[in-house]
Amino acid sequence: MIIGNILFRLKGSLEFKCQLNTTNEPHIQKVISRTFEDLCSQVKSESLVLSVCNSPVFIWPNKGGRATPECLTPNSPCKDLQQFIQTDDQESMKSKKKEKTNASAAVVINLNLMTEVTEPADLSATTLMRCSTKHHFLYTAMPMDCVVSLPSSERLSVVYDALVVALCSQLDEMKKVMLRHMKGMTLLIPQPFHFLLPDPVGLVTVVYPAGVPDSQLEIQRKELHSRFELPGNRPYLRRANSLHFPDEPYKDGYLRNPHLHLKPPTLGNGKLYLVQGVYSYHHYMQDRVDDNGWGCAYRSLQTICSWFQQQGYTEKAVPTHKEIQQALVDVGDKQGSFVGSRQWIGSIEVAAVLDQLLGVTSKIMFVSQGSELASKGRELANHFLSEGTPVMIGGGVLAHTILGVAWSETTGEIRYLILDPHYTGAEDLQVITDKGWCGWKSPQFWDQNAYYNLCLPQRPKTI
Template sequence: MAAPYEIEVLDSCVEIFEKIKRLVETDNQTHHAVLISCGNTSSTENSVILDAVVLPRTIEGLSSVEEIWSHVQEGSTVHSILCVSPSTVTADFAKESVKNLSKNFHDEVDAFYFWDVSSGGSAPSRDNFSLYESSSELLQPCDIGVLSIEEHLNKLIYLRINGNLSVNFTYASKDDFHQACENSFSILKERLKSSQVVYHLKETRLIFGFNDRGGTVTGASIRTVEDVLELTQVEEDEVRTKKKKGSKKRVQKEKVVDVTLLFKTGQHTKEVTSQYIVPTVQYETFDEKVQNVSIHLTLNTVVPQPSTSKATLIPECLRNAALKQVSAMERCLQDNFMKHGVRSLTPYLFKVPSHSHLISVVYPDGVSEDELEFVRKDLHTRYLLPTDRPYFRRLNKFVFPQDRREPYLTNTHEGLPPSGVSDGEVSLVQGTYSYHHYMQDQLNDNHWGCAYRSLQTLCSWFRHQGYTDKPVPTHKEIQQILVDVKDKPANFVGTKQWIGSIEVSTVLNQLLDITSKILFISTGADLVSKGRELAHHFKTQGTPIMSGGGARAHTILGVDFSSKTGDIKFLVLDPHYTGDEDIKVIQDKGWCAWQGPDFWDQTAYYNLCLPQRPVLV
């Protein structure tokens, strides 16, 4: 007999459920999470659960949904509260829990799910997962279906809002700052709710606006969000036809469209009864005790929408997203005022493991990463992220592919076919790196610079992951570091002399304060015996490895190792490539590819530099 209720969750969300279960089993306490779904579907219908965000406990009790909601993209909605219990869940227990939870969440949530992890099983099922039905005060079994996150994301189109706003106010003392700030932001939010606001689709004539009946779409005939994407691509195609032919760059269609928030500069209204508009001048006396505040606010937020959504729903989604980010900016300013004073604010988007949506966070400018550590720790707790690696530092910000300005390709291994190892377990580099190779940066380092390029790839990994804001060093800067630590003579700078794994580890330590483990391999044939050790490195550290042997250096990005047979293949990034930044050529010609044991010089000795990840958030 089928369960009367059913919900569907993304496979990435199942991983979060498992983390919550481990948390409950560890401290033997009930934990709660906000379940987030797409759109405004009822919790008792076949809704898709996109994410689960843990509710940390405060002195007063559970923190509220409002505290976490500013980080979640518009276009999603609070679906329900999940209660994960270490003991048997009865109807009386559920009734009392809902009563207590409702005190915190009021009208924010009207559905509550219960997962009894004491009954065993690693995942929720209709045997241990139920919906509390308020009308009958009974627990109803609930089926759970699992959907692929890739399938879900392929159906989404991101509407990205850009806009320039400002708030201006005065305050006489710190005591009245908060009220003055709140009043100013209230005025701004009322403007954003008015019909004076429009959203212009970049490089088109399409305008999203509002009238007395709701959202409007003018400038083009569209019915769905998919039509919006096609409209922007048509405009881009027309621009490309005007460019010269022969460009080697491939055009990748990203499902992102840009809209700009604008205010109408003038409008005829029925309320204007006078034939003339008389200017007025307001004069205020200067008070030295009064502080004037003028803050520029730059919007940067996204609204994910299913491609089949109606276009008439877009204006309201855009408005809500803008209001949400402005409210987050207000909270950031208020929370940081006493410690840091008035600061300009910058919103960032972050993409973290196991979570399908981009997370929006506002940081005050000019405040160091060390001072913001407590904010990041709270975010790590909410999203069940490890506390030994950064995910919410400014340098961790998510950048859409079309916005990337650096001339280097990133994560060139993505999209490669499987290695072919039977019963193998793949262990890969974690995060993002840039591919550095011969002939880049207008430097001819062919035949001598491979280890320098591998080192640059390693440095780029630490930069992309937010461990450092230092730029990737040039060849001369690398050489100068080795001279400064007395590893090389002064005349080493500017030469074409090789470096090896030991020098790579020295530069990482001096430049980035990164320690490295060195593996000494007597011959290339012996690399096969290090499969288990290399797999452990990628699982625990996740950093790329520099390999130096004979006259060549390479970067190892992962291994596919079978513990049953000992078979292994290495994912190798080759810095000896001299061509253009063409991912198809790089992958098809084996410059980034799975390589077997015979790839290595069987008689040469090898030193492998395994950088260790610093412990920080």
């Protein structure tokens, strides 16, 4: 996915229906394969219609690229579609804000997959057939979801061809998945997922069978890691790693990666070392829990757990305060009365909970006084380079999350990227970034005389 490109996302469903009169597996496979071939022929037919969401634009890609309005010709640049997409004033303001804060965000044009309805042929006579054998009629809506990334100056005809090719390719992958996971007469619906892989691979689409958990798809992921030459010790292709499109809101209401909207500090010969991947911002007073004054370490731990969840290392939900407390009781760190209390926890407890709930080990960095943190640039930089996980730091009665450092190896100058769990307001990105609840802090941010413990979670070696 290249900056300046447009993502064309085509979604819709195709009717998958076939009739089986035997339980013979080779015959079933042949019928299924033929049904997918018919769907591919349907995609290539003149009846295929694409509609651009929130616009009056309709496109017949297999009719010479005919479109309405007629000013859109096959030779028009694809960016011309944007002028027809209607948004209300509020959405326009949001878009402008996004452009200011994250200029590299991709433009997404959404399209719906449709089929033109034609009049049935005039039949002079109707033929009825009666069959005494048992048949199984299979019907489902095949969930199509294709994405192509093209330069904004590319001709519309190229976009149309690319989308039709993507549809046929996805149908072929769906056929392979359905045949691979069929058991007798039971067929699993294939579902497409999009992943943005490290360069030079980029954007890819992978089809997985619905209802089969990631834990049972390791063989397929190993095959994909080999095909795309991906490392064998990190998850890139679990469902949780799938691409979140910039025009889609998160349903759980938590903010993701607010640090991406900050301007990095300027240091002489300094470099940035940042958290890798996606996390949710957890802070005081969320989830209808009044933890103001005692829950900062719990919230920092929740942010860390969200990182492991959204990087695909676990399918477990982010733990609640009581689940965190119960985990500490289960490992023998606390008494049973601890559950439901308002007692603080620190970095050591955070490490224990990560191990108990997620099987994640952590390194602990001890700092006898805050002034020593200014000399920990190399250790923190190495952590964000090698592990890339959020770091919980606790000292006295306060806890924070470190998301990165700006550090100069030549001068030793350092700034810390802090996510502050003490925030009590709404999920307002502008307030959070403007008021420094997520922001870059100097070494004076820390109490120079207080001790600190840092919990540095380690990535599990898995795919």
